[in-house]
Amino acid sequence: MKSLAQQFHDTVQNYRNTGEINDRVFADFTAAANADAWLSAHRAHVEANQLGFGDRAFHALWKLLLAAAVERFEKVRALEIGVFKGQVVSLWALLARQYGWTVHIHGITPFQGQPLPSAGWWRSLQARFNPRFRARIKSGDFYPEDDYEEIVRRHFSHHNLAFDDVTWLRGYSVDHPILERLQDAQFEIVYIDGGHTYEAAVADIQNFAPKLRRGGWLVMDDAAYDLPGTSFWKGYESVTNACRLLAPLGFVNCLNVGHNRVFERV
Numbered sequence: 001m002k003s004l005a006q007q008f009h010d011t012v013q014n015y016r017n018t019g020e021i022n023d024r025v026f027a028d029f030t031a032a033a034n035a036d037a038w039l040s041a042h043r044a045h046v047e048a049n050q051l052g053f054g055d056r057a058f059h060a061l062w063k064l065l066l067a068a069a070v071e072r073f074e075k076v077r078a079l080e081i082g083v084f085k086g087q088v089v090s091l092w093a094l095l096a097r098q099y100g101w102t103v104h105i106h107g108i109t110p111f112q113g114q115p116l117p118s119a120g121w122w123r124s125l126q127a128r129f130n131p132r133f134r135a136r137i138k139s140g141d142f143y144p145e146d147d148y149e150e151i152v153r154r155h156f157s158h159h160n161l162a163f164d165d166v167t168w169l170r171g172y173s174v175d176h177p178i179l180e181r182l183q184d185a186q187f188e189i190v191y192i193d194g195g196h197t198y199e200a201a202v203a204d205i206q207n208f209a210p211k212l213r214r215g216g217w218l219v220m221d222d223a224a225y226d227l228p229g230t231s232f233w234k235g236y237e238s239v240t241n242a243c244r245l246l247a248p249l250g251f252v253n254c255l256n257v258g259h260n261r262v263f264e265r266v
Contacts, residue, residue, distance in 0.1 A: 003067070003071070004063060004064050004068075004099075005064075005067045008064035008065060008067060009068065011255060012254045012255050015254065015255050015256075017227065017256060019228035019229045019230065022224075022227060022228060022229035022231075022256060023231040025255075026232045026257060026258050029057035029058075029060040029257050032057075032060035032063075033056040033059040033060040034056065036059075036060070036063070038094075039059050042059065042094055043056050043059050045158060046087050050085075051085040051086065051087055051151070052084060052086075053087075054087070054221070054258075054260075055233075057232075057257050057258050058088075058258065060257075061219075061257045061262070062088070062091055062092065065217060065219070065262065066101065066103065067099070067101075068217075069188050069189055069216070069217065070101045070103070073215070073216070074102070075102045076102065076104070076189060077104045077106065077185075077188055078103055078104070078105050078187065078188065078189040079185075079187045079190045079208070079211075080092075080105075080106070080108070081173045081193060081194040081204055081208065082108070082109065083107040083108070083109035083152065084109070084148070085155060086151070086152035088191060088193070089105050089107050089166055090152075090159060092105050093105060093161045093165065093166070094159055094161065104167070105167065106166070106167045106168075106169065107168055107169065108169045108178060109148070109152075110171055111148045111149040112145065169182070172194070172195075173194050173203070173208070174200075174207070182208075182211065185211055186211055186212075186213050187211055187216065188212070188213055188215075188216040188217075189217055189219070190209070190217075190219070191218075191219045192208065192221065193221035196222055196236050198238040198239075198242055201239045201243075202242045202245060205245050205249075209245075209251065213265070214250075214265050214266065215265065216264070216265050217262055217263065218246070218262075218263045218265065219260055219261065220243055220246075221239070221260055222236050223235050223240045223242075223259060223261045224240065224261060225237045225239070226240055227256055227261075232258035232259060234259050235259035243263075246263050251263040251265050251266070252264050252266050
């Protein structure tokens with residue numbers, strides 16, 4: 001049987017950005033997630049407790065991508081921008097434990113919501129005269145207030161994972177203290193799922209894509225707006241447009257699974 005890493009490389013080698021292939025890849029990765037009992041159980045827990053968005057196919061993508069990163073680099077430093085309720089970082093930790101991989105996980109998150117203002121004259125005024133406010137609504141950039149740290153802690157505890165094994169960077173990805181702390185950092189995997197306005201996605205690409213080692217992978221969430229295919233949700237035009245900055249930075253879009261786009265730094 002082929003190794004997980006080889007399965008990833010074969011998928012990339014055979015991938016073409018067509019509607020037929022995008023739909024088939026999405027179906028195949030969904031089936032692979034469902035066929036893996038503990039992988040499927042993690043996603044079922046997420047769905048049952050409203051602990052994240054995305055699709056089941058992404059669980060299979062992370063399994064293969066982490067395997068490829070471990071094969072290439074041995075020790076993997078993985079960064080998620082926009083942790084929300086911990087779906088991805090807990091999955092990374094679970095995969096590392098399951099396969100005995102060395103994965104150092106970093107998460108940038110404010111551990112707080114950004115609630116949409118209540119309907120009324122102020123919200124109507126902002127919607128009419130504030131382009132940034134309209135862009136944030138269009139890109140799904142508001143989240144209800146909640147105790148997100150406690151939610152993530154419970155999520156980790158459910159899977160017997162150590163919350164404190166993650167390097168938490170509390171705040172937003174554009175905050176000066178976070179950028180200063182990560183000034184000399186390098187990663188083998190970066191997952192950008194923070195602010196979904198064009199300006200926010202561009203800032204994350206400009207600030208964090210250069211921190212990815214050559215041969216590493218950057219995954220953009222909600223970024224398939226202009227991709228062919230009919231079986232998956234495609235994300236936001238704003239994030240998709242920001243991805244155009246990646247090719248000049250030395251990134252190749254090697255694979256797309258639903259609205260998750262995988263870019264390798266070459």
